[in-house]
Every structure is written in structure tokens, then in C-alpha cells.
Amino acid sequence: MADTSRPDLAALASRLDEVEGYLHIEELRGKVSELEAKSAEPGFWDNAEAARAVMEQLSAARDSVAGIESAREKLEDASAALELADETDDEDLLAEAAHLAESLEHDLSELELSSWFTDELDHGDAIVTVTPGQGGLEAQDWCEMLFRMYQRYCERRGWKVTVNDAEPGEVIGLDRATFTVSGRNAYGMLRAEQGVHRLVRISPTDAKKRRQTTFAGVEVLPVLPDDVEVEIDPNDLRIDVYHASGHGGQGVNTTDSAVRITHLPTGIVVTCQNERSQLQNKAFAMSVLRSRLYEMELARRAEELDELRGPKHDIGFGNQIRSYVLYPYQLVKDLRTGVETGNVDSVLDDGDLDPFIVGYHRWLVGGGRDS
Incomplete structure (x- = not known):
């Protein structure tokens, strides 16, 4: 994606919106808060097996939320770099925008893949x-x-x-x-x-x-x-x-x-x-x-x-x-x-x-x- 343009970023933004929908990101944020509160309860580790299961769920939910937030940041940074490159005709900024867009595309592929896995197993x-x-x-x-x-x-x-x-x-x-x-x-x-x-x-x-x-x-x-x-x-x-x-x-x-x-x-x-x-x-x-x-x-x-x-x-x-x-x-x-x-x-x-x-x-x- 060396010749990154606004349509390229618009397509990536659309994919990101779709992934957020697949993952029900707001529900996941709520789940993170709920599991964090549960893990802080007195006696949480009394049942070590059950506690580990909760912590695994919490880790997975945090990873999904962090992945979406990181993708949003890359999209914003790529858009800003492309806008500045247009204004200043700076090749370095254009290269930075292309690099961020390429990285975002990889991240979206991983997030899309994870969103397709609907079975807990x-x-x-x-x-x-x-x-x-x-x-x-x-x-x-x-x-x-x-x-x-x-x-x-x-x-x-x-x-x-x-x-x-x-x-x-x-x-x-x-x-x-x-x-x-x-x-x-x-x-x-x-x-x-x-x-x-x-x-x-x-x-x-x-x-x-x-x-x-x-x-x-x-x-x-x-x-x-x-x-x-x-x-x-x-x-x-x-x-x-x-x-x-x-x-x-x-x-x-x-x-x-x-x-x-x-x-x-x-x-x-x-x-x-x-x-x-x-x-x-x-x-x-x-x-x-x-x-x-x-x-x-x-x-x-x-x-x-x-x-x-x-x-x-x-x-x-x-x-x-x-x-x-x-x-x-x-x-x-x-x-x-x-x-x-x-x-x-x-x-x-x-x-x-x-x-x-x-x-x-x-x-x-x-x-x-x-x-």
C-alpha cells in the first residue's frame, strides 16, 4: 500500500467499523469492567480453578478491546500523516501514512479472523x-x-x-x-x-x-x-x-x-x-x-x-x-x-x-x- 490515499483509508475505516460490530465492542468493554470487579472480590482466589477461568476470559476480552483501540489510533495517525503530506508534499509523511495503513490492514485481518470464531473452543x-x-x-x-x-x-x-x-x-x-x-x-x-x-x-x-x-x-x-x-x-x-x-x-x-x-x-x-x-x-x-x-x-x-x-x-x-x-x-x-x-x-x-x-x-x- 505504498500509494496510500484517502479512499484506501476510508476502506480501512469501513472494515474497522464492521469488526467493531462483529466483536460487540461496547459489550466487551462492559465485560472487562464486570470481570475486573469480580477478580477484585474478597475470596476470589479461594477457588483457584474458577479464578483462572475468569482471568482467562478477562485477558481475552482486554486483548480484543486493546486491539480495536490500537487500530483506531493507527487509523487516526495515518489520516493525520496523509493530510499533512498533502499540505506539505512531504514524502516522509506519505511513507509514514503508508506504513501505518499497511500495519492497520494486518491488524484488521487478525481482528476479523478472531471475530469469526464464535465457538468458545x-x-x-x-x-x-x-x-x-x-x-x-x-x-x-x-x-x-x-x-x-x-x-x-x-x-x-x-x-x-x-x-x-x-x-x-x-x-x-x-x-x-x-x-x-x-x-x-x-x-x-x-x-x-x-x-x-x-x-x-x-x-x-x-x-x-x-x-x-x-x-x-x-x-x-x-x-x-x-x-x-x-x-x-x-x-x-x-x-x-x-x-x-x-x-x-x-x-x-x-x-x-x-x-x-x-x-x-x-x-x-x-x-x-x-x-x-x-x-x-x-x-x-x-x-x-x-x-x-x-x-x-x-x-x-x-x-x-x-x-x-x-x-x-x-x-x-x-x-x-x-x-x-x-x-x-x-x-x-x-x-x-x-x-x-x-x-x-x-x-x-x-x-x-x-x-x-x-x-x-x-x-x-x-x-x-x-x-
């Missing part, structure tokens, strides 16, 4: 699992590539990543990777990644250097708050412990710390091995099981396809949501939204996924649907 943490699909050993390598891509993306967003299970492949890559992402809107953002991801490249393991197509599946689950009730009968569980085989630090392979939980009525199997303690591994595995059973209950009540997981497809040809082509040309393209880039390295190596994730949610709000 969208604002919370996520559990991501990447598994290889069709493509044999190469698919395990692809699984590890995606795992690293998501780690980089989370770093870019300032989210915390906890690796819960990273099972090495037979020769290369990973046979499975499960990790928890903690940060604002983590689940809402990352659910855009749920589905089958396709890679086309020259096989690194083929002496004849033939082109190979491989697939991996990405599952994204919400971390359920403690107040979401999911009944699990202990008699329905089979719990096995075994030696961990993934990356877990010194001593991880010397004790039976890894845990596998099988929910007998549904056949769901959950594993965790990257914590040093068997109790920690069991606790995480139970949280994943709760999330998966919660999904199934939503699907049963709605009598339709799983609302959080999306349609269940084989991890193979014809079911991909996004293609990553490294040969004979370079292109990453989302097949739902049409968002694409030829800068493959920025996506796979640097985790530059925002254009795809934001594009997905914009498409969804505009009436797009997963097939």
Missing part, C-alpha cells in the same frame, strides 16, 4: 496429530516435514508447542506425531488444517529419481475445558504401558513410561510417550480420548458428519485439501479456497501458513463448505 488450545497415508516410507518422511512446518508456524505466532508423541518411522520420518498447541485462537486457526495433505516431488530414496506422490493426514482437536463433561467408564478402558521409542530425553527408553489407552466400545486408541512420567502420559492420553469422544457425541446429536473433525476420508488420492508440488514446478495450493503460492520454501521451511489459514476462514464465512 475456537479460542482455546489444540491437539494436532499428523499421520502418514498412501506413499509407504516416503509418507512417513512427509509426516515429519508437516510436523516441522507446523512447529515453525506456531513459533511465528508465538504459540507454545508441547510434543506428546513422536513415533519414528521404519527407516525415515515419523509414523505419527501428536502435539498440543497453546495460544490464543489456536484451535480456531488450526482447524483449517484438518484433512489430507498431498506432496509431489522427486523421491529422495529412489536411485532413479522418479517423481513420487505421497499423502499425510492432519487431525485437529480442541483441548476441552474441565467444565465440559464427557463420561468415560473406567471399565471401558484398556490401558497398556510400554517402553517409549520416540524423542523424550535421557532415560526415556529405560522405563515403561509410554501409555496406550484403548476405548473398548468405540475402538479409539490413544498413545502418549514423550513425557518422562507415566502419569503425565496417561493424563494427556485421557485428554485426547475425551476430545475424540466429545466429537462423536456432537456427531450423534446432530445426526450428521462430525462437526469438528469434518468428513472422514482415506488419506490418499482424491481427498486432499492442499497440494504441495516440488517437481516439475513449485506450487502450494489449497484446493478448497484456491489460495496458492510458488514460494514453497516459505511454507514448508518457514511455516508461512497464514495466507492459507486466513483464506480458509474467509472462504468459510463467505459460504464455503468442506466437501
Whole structure:
């Protein structure tokens, strides 16, 4: 937006008005005051769990209000700089106006995205699992590539990543990777990644250097708050412990710390091995099981396809949501939204996924649907 003009700023002002409407900003200001008063009441911290929940709500509401106020300030500063630039023909002021407008546009995209998340779970943490699909050993390598891509993306967003299970492949890559992402809107953002991801490249393991197509599946689950009730009968569980085989630090392979939980009525199997303690591994595995059973209950009540997981497809040809082509040309393209880039390295190596994730949610709000 190097050639910023009044129409540019007018368009940004209109977007800001819309975002304020989406977020019900005056109601949010009232909510901040209400929660601040509640947090100052005597005995507020007597129930630490309930107090933390209130403080999380307060922090989220404050962030939204602060985001709107910061956007308003940038809009006013950009308008003032542009007006002075018009009067004085000052190129520096014009550049300042352009810089502020560009920054405001980025902020508005973030605020718009947050306003689209209407489910409370969208604002919370996520559990991501990447598994290889069709493509044999190469698919395990692809699984590890995606795992690293998501780690980089989370770093870019300032989210915390906890690796819960990273099972090495037979020769290369990973046979499975499960990790928890903690940060604002983590689940809402990352659910855009749920589905089958396709890679086309020259096989690194083929002496004849033939082109190979491989697939991996990405599952994204919400971390359920403690107040979401999911009944699990202990008699329905089979719990096995075994030696961990993934990356877990010194001593991880010397004790039976890894845990596998099988929910007998549904056949769901959950594993965790990257914590040093068997109790920690069991606790995480139970949280994943709760999330998966919660999904199934939503699907049963709605009598339709799983609302959080999306349609269940084989991890193979014809079911991909996004293609990553490294040969004979370079292109990453989302097949739902049409968002694409030829800068493959920025996506796979640097985790530059925002254009795809934001594009997905914009498409969804505009009436797009997963097939």
C-alpha cells in the first residue's frame, strides 16, 4: 500500500467499523469492567480453578478491546500523516501514512479472523496429530516435514508447542506425531488444517529419481475445558504401558513410561510417550480420548458428519485439501479456497501458513463448505 490515499483509508475505516460490530465492542468493554470487579472480590482466589477461568476470559476480552483501540489510533495517525503530506508534499509523511495503513490492514485481518470464531473452543488450545497415508516410507518422511512446518508456524505466532508423541518411522520420518498447541485462537486457526495433505516431488530414496506422490493426514482437536463433561467408564478402558521409542530425553527408553489407552466400545486408541512420567502420559492420553469422544457425541446429536473433525476420508488420492508440488514446478495450493503460492520454501521451511489459514476462514464465512 505504498500509494496510500484517502479512499484506501476510508476502506480501512469501513472494515474497522464492521469488526467493531462483529466483536460487540461496547459489550466487551462492559465485560472487562464486570470481570475486573469480580477478580477484585474478597475470596476470589479461594477457588483457584474458577479464578483462572475468569482471568482467562478477562485477558481475552482486554486483548480484543486493546486491539480495536490500537487500530483506531493507527487509523487516526495515518489520516493525520496523509493530510499533512498533502499540505506539505512531504514524502516522509506519505511513507509514514503508508506504513501505518499497511500495519492497520494486518491488524484488521487478525481482528476479523478472531471475530469469526464464535465457538468458545475456537479460542482455546489444540491437539494436532499428523499421520502418514498412501506413499509407504516416503509418507512417513512427509509426516515429519508437516510436523516441522507446523512447529515453525506456531513459533511465528508465538504459540507454545508441547510434543506428546513422536513415533519414528521404519527407516525415515515419523509414523505419527501428536502435539498440543497453546495460544490464543489456536484451535480456531488450526482447524483449517484438518484433512489430507498431498506432496509431489522427486523421491529422495529412489536411485532413479522418479517423481513420487505421497499423502499425510492432519487431525485437529480442541483441548476441552474441565467444565465440559464427557463420561468415560473406567471399565471401558484398556490401558497398556510400554517402553517409549520416540524423542523424550535421557532415560526415556529405560522405563515403561509410554501409555496406550484403548476405548473398548468405540475402538479409539490413544498413545502418549514423550513425557518422562507415566502419569503425565496417561493424563494427556485421557485428554485426547475425551476430545475424540466429545466429537462423536456432537456427531450423534446432530445426526450428521462430525462437526469438528469434518468428513472422514482415506488419506490418499482424491481427498486432499492442499497440494504441495516440488517437481516439475513449485506450487502450494489449497484446493478448497484456491489460495496458492510458488514460494514453497516459505511454507514448508518457514511455516508461512497464514495466507492459507486466513483464506480458509474467509472462504468459510463467505459460504464455503468442506466437501
